[in-house]
Amino acid sequence: MAIDLVTGKAGSAHIDGADWGALNAGILGTNDYVLQVWNQFNANLQDNNHIVIDTGCAVMNGRQAVVTSAETVTIESGTQGQKRNDLICLRYSRDSNGIETAKLVCVKGTPTSGTASDPKLNTGSILLGSTTTHDMALYRVSLNGITAAAPVRLFSTLNPMQSVWDSLTQTVTWSKLADGADTVNVTGTVVNNTALLRVYWMNNGGFNSPSWKRVSLARMLNFKTNGEGYDFICAENTGSDTAGSGIIGVQNQEIYWQHTGGAYDIPQQQWHQAALVFPVVRV
Structure with missing residues (x-):
């Protein structure tokens, strides 16, 4: 039906992630944000191939995703004499059955002997239903040869209403x-x-x-x-x-x-x- 009373009893399951996502986006904004709870996705570069992302809560186009315990993300080894930018992202996905998931991924950049640039991300709107994949960039990890530099934070933090x-x-x-x-x-x-x-x-x-x-x-x-x-x-x-x-x-x-x-x-x-x-x- 064209009209749905989301916060009302309907006699059958009728509330989904799109409903909550629209409400969150209307209150918090339609962009991607990290909320000021837990450890706000603090990053720790363990070595040239592994970065640990701590707990945190994010809202992506209204969709809430949480990391409840530290997660390790693998970075593909660099190439001698080449530079590369990789982006550590929180990725939203929706499959052909409408099942929605979130996970941490490393989006690999293109190696170059010149100045490295960030890889392109999937940034279509979850809210408008125009994408099945949406990437929220958390950190940039720059590689010079096989050496990975300290991660650079890319996300915006949303202040609580109290502040x-x-x-x-x-x-x-x-x-x-x-x-x-x-x-x-x-x-x-x-x-x-x-x-x-x-x-x-x-x-x-x-x-x-x-x-x-x-x-x-x-x-x-x-x-x-x-x-x-x-x-x-x-x-x-x-x-x-x-x-x-x-x-x-x-x-x-x-x-x-x-x-x-x-x-x-x-x-x-x-x-x-x-x-x-x-x-x-x-x-």
């Missing part, structure tokens, strides 16, 4: 600059290079605030403002005649409080807080 989220949403770290007895708290995150912070300050002791004099509260350690400084209206309990004349601002890495009116006395244990939204760059 992608962490790169988009990041916590601002900070250190206190205000008087040691004062209470300062800075909370919030950075999303798409925009900081969203809540700043709270309670002055432990009373003081006289000259007009426009700053009080340094905290220093951002991992971000700074992108360009000019930014000021935000501050909610305070300093008294009806002065409430609303204070601001909490940020410039470069410094977060500060500043009074915008004339000089006045601020009693002890008064709170000041504001919500800040401003562009940032990493330090």
Whole structure:
């Protein structure tokens, strides 16, 4: 039938590798990737004719293939006076009965007295069903005569979603600059290079605030403002005649409080807080 509810009960077997492959490709991408689990196919060249590929998990055009224990791949001996590039690949195959398999292979290059080039691989799309063989290159092994060089990694590693989220949403770290007895708290995150912070300050002791004099509260350690400084209206309990004349601002890495009116006395244990939204760059 033309429509299949893949994640639904059908009364008979109706889910195959193509269904899961399409889902994986839609979420992870349609190319070939190594996932960050196990030993990510670490390679160890044992001698000129053998390379050991460690455990790993790959997704090829949406098809998942795993190596659950180290596998040894044989490299055909080189030729004296000739150079050759071989590619160690994870190969997907589908036979005439639709049976799908994966294995590690060494695709032999063409010997030459000049500059060696990589052999051509089968790179048709599994997802589109246009191929019965698909090679995912893991390593290049270059041979000069009979001597094999250290393997060169060729595959892309796909970061887990957690690391992608962490790169988009990041916590601002900070250190206190205000008087040691004062209470300062800075909370919030950075999303798409925009900081969203809540700043709270309670002055432990009373003081006289000259007009426009700053009080340094905290220093951002991992971000700074992108360009000019930014000021935000501050909610305070300093008294009806002065409430609303204070601001909490940020410039470069410094977060500060500043009074915008004339000089006045601020009693002890008064709170000041504001919500800040401003562009940032990493330090």
